[in-house]
Amino acid sequence: MLRPLLIILFAIQIGFVTARPQSYAVWAADSAIARKQGNGLTAQGAAIISYEHGELQWGLRLLFERTGNRTYFDYIQSGVDNVVTADGTPHGSYTLTDYVLDPLRVGPTFLYLYKQTKQTKYKAAADVFRSQLNSHPRTAEGQFWHKLRYFNQGWLDGIYMGEIFYAQYTTDFQSNNATAWSDITRQFQLMFKNTLQNETAPNSFGLLYHGYDFSHTTVWASPDRGHSPEVWDRALGWYMMALVDVLEIIPTSDPGHATILNILKTLAPRVRDAAHPTTGVWWLVITQPGRARNYFESSGTSMFIYSLLKAVRLGYVNDSDGSIVSAARKAYDYVTANWVKPTSDGTFDWQNTVVVGSLDQAGDFNYYVSQAVDVNDLKGLAAFLLASLEIERL
Numbered sequence: 001m002l003r004p005l006l007i008i009l010f011a012i013q014i015g016f017v018t019a020r021p022q023s024y025a026v027w028a029a030d031s032a033i034a035r036k037q038g039n040g041l042t043a044q045g046a047a048i049i050s051y052e053h054g055e056l057q058w059g060l061r062l063l064f065e066r067t068g069n070r071t072y073f074d075y076i077q078s079g080v081d082n083v084v085t086a087d088g089t090p091h092g093s094y095t096l097t098d099y100v101l102d103p104l105r106v107g108p109t110f111l112y113l114y115k116q117t118k119q120t121k122y123k124a125a126a127d128v129f130r131s132q133l134n135s136h137p138r139t140a141e142g143q144f145w146h147k148l149r150y151f152n153q154g155w156l157d158g159i160y161m162g163e164i165f166y167a168q169y170t171t172d173f174q175s176n177n178a179t180a181w182s183d184i185t186r187q188f189q190l191m192f193k194n195t196l197q198n199e200t201a202p203n204s205f206g207l208l209y210h211g212y213d214f215s216h217t218t219v220w221a222s223p224d225r226g227h228s229p230e231v232w233d234r235a236l237g238w239y240m241m242a243l244v245d246v247l248e249i250i251p252t253s254d255p256g257h258a259t260i261l262n263i264l265k266t267l268a269p270r271v272r273d274a275a276h277p278t279t280g281v282w283w284l285v286i287t288q289p290g291r292a293r294n295y296f297e298s299s300g301t302s303m304f305i306y307s308l309l310k311a312v313r314l315g316y317v318n319d320s321d322g323s324i325v326s327a328a329r330k331a332y333d334y335v336t337a338n339w340v341k342p343t344s345d346g347t348f349d350w351q352n353t354v355v356v357g358s359l360d361q362a363g364d365f366n367y368y369v370s371q372a373v374d375v376n377d378l379k380g381l382a383a384f385l386l387a388s389l390e391i392e393r394l
């Protein structure tokens with residue numbers, strides 16, 4: 001009776017059969033590390049302060065805490081050491097007066113390394129990022145502009161990029177700064193209010209448009225409210241991840257905690273219900289289900305799985321009928337069956353992540369579906385690591 005077993009083992013060996021790995025989280029992290037992704041350098045080896053590296057580092061930190069394996073910690077640290085000088089100056093790919101929120105997503109890693117190592121260069125680098133927020137341009141209501149060159153625009157992406165850092169810095173160094181806590185809360189609130197699809201909006205899922213222009217002047221701004229025309233999966237994914245991550249940081253005694261929690265309670269069931277019924281995953285342009293050229297997209301899908309599961313795990317969202325967890329599980333099964341492709345070197349190739357989605361052009365359906373889709377895009381792969389960490393806690 002040994003022969004069938006040997007055949008199976010042989011088949012696994014040469015890759016005919018892919019056994020479900022013990023941990024997709026470990027496999028995702030190891031695949032990214034093997035390809036030198038998210039290490040503070042571009043593929044050409046130039047230093048860069050990049051939000052997607054910050055996203056991966058957030059996942060590697062959680063994996064380090066779960067496994068105790070220092071490989072992950074060391075990778076985070078060497079990645080940051082590529083972009084912070086010995087005196088704590090962020091690398092020159094960052095310019096404070098460009099007033100871009102994206103690079104600040106690496107800030108939580110600086111704070112984490114400072115806590116772990118007590119090396120002051122990490123604190124100094126975080127201080128530079130924090131000072132950016134003091135002079136960062138805002139709308140008349142107080143929303144940080146996504147970038148200085150995007151006049152008066154708030155984007156969902158910017159909430160994930162800026163607010164996790166702002167909140168972690170406040171917790172670590174100014175925990176009694178009520179002004180800072182209310183400012184952080186206001187960033188979430190303003191974005192929600194100004195991008196929410198109301199009931200009479202076309203294709204309404206009650207979700208959030210990608211962004212808004214407070215002055216209602218840019219090409220994509222709706223005339224009466226200034227929002228962009230479509231709900232883009234990754235933008236909403238960033239915002240959902242920001243909600244669940246910031247709720248762990250902001251003190252429950254601060255009134256902002258309940259405000260942000262209410263936003264999450266509102267959106268979580270709507271995200272669940274917006275999934276494609278058969279596959280369980282989400283369209284690139286959520287507002288245009290089934291339209292020709294729309295497709296299922298892997299970064300937004302992974303971000304939703306992470307956010308929904310974390311929301312339930314921490315008791316932020318009531319899932320007494322189990323529908324949120326089962327929606328996340330269903331989506332995850334599709335993801336691992338379709339978007340994780342083992343390679344001959346033991347890593348896997350991550351499929352189907354759209355490379356960009358910006359509001360620097362028309363911001364319409366045609367724009368989103370015309371953007372390139374790539375293999376091993378870190379924004380999606382890091383989100384899959386996060387989703388896997390949550391799935392593996394169930």
Ligand SMILES: *[C@@H]1O[C@H](CO)[C@@H](O)[C@H](O)[C@H]1NC(C)=O
Nearest residue numbers: 026029030067069070071072
């Ligand atoms: C830590 O992780 C690395 C990368 O996955 C692996 O090669 C190594 O064996 C792990 N170490 C331990 C002690 O598990």
Ligand SMILES: *[C@@H]1O[C@H](CO)[C@@H](O)[C@H](O)[C@H]1NC(C)=O
Nearest residue numbers: 133134174177178179180183
């Ligand atoms: C508290 O936060 C506000 C808003 O970010 C900031 O202007 C102020 O300098 C902070 N206060 C202290 C004591 O750091």
Ligand SMILES: *[C@@H]1O[C@H](CO)[C@@H](O)[C@H](O)[C@H]1NC(C)=O
Nearest residue numbers: 197198199200201222224225
């Ligand atoms: C609902 O949203 C649409 C699209 O932004 C807008 O045109 C309309 O004025 C809104 N209706 C109400 C009652 O706010």
Ligand SMILES: *[C@@H]1O[C@H](CO)[C@@H](O)[C@H](O)[C@H]1NC(C)=O
Nearest residue numbers: 315316317318319320321322
């Ligand atoms: C959760 O929702 C269910 C159904 O609406 C309700 O019966 C239950 O009391 C809620 N549980 C909590 C803890 O709010």
